[in-house]
Amino acid sequence: MHPILINIGSFNLYTYGLFMALGFLAAMQVSKINAKPHGISAEIITDIFFVILISALVGARLLYVIINFNSYRDNLLCIFQIWNGGLVFFGGFITAVIACVIYF
16 A cells, blocks of 8 residues: 555655545445434534544544653653654544543
8 A cells, every 4th residue: 555645745645544524424325314314404414424524633642642741741842743743543433432421
């Protein structure tokens, strides 16, 4: 597998990120289709997935920073440079579950 799918100038489209986004969008569409017979509106599904997306990104970055805090100790503003990489899947998963339980 090629880690970088497309490279245009300084823009890199990473294979992992592209397929993660496509999977997220596919899951949202399937959830909307399956929710309709149960009387759950598409807007509620969209709200749930928005909460999942934001909380997962924050949690994934937060756990990465906690694990690698020595790299950020000298320059705390680098914590917010998410485009430089540094996300942990389990941090995102845990915070997304907690956020959904709290929100809904």
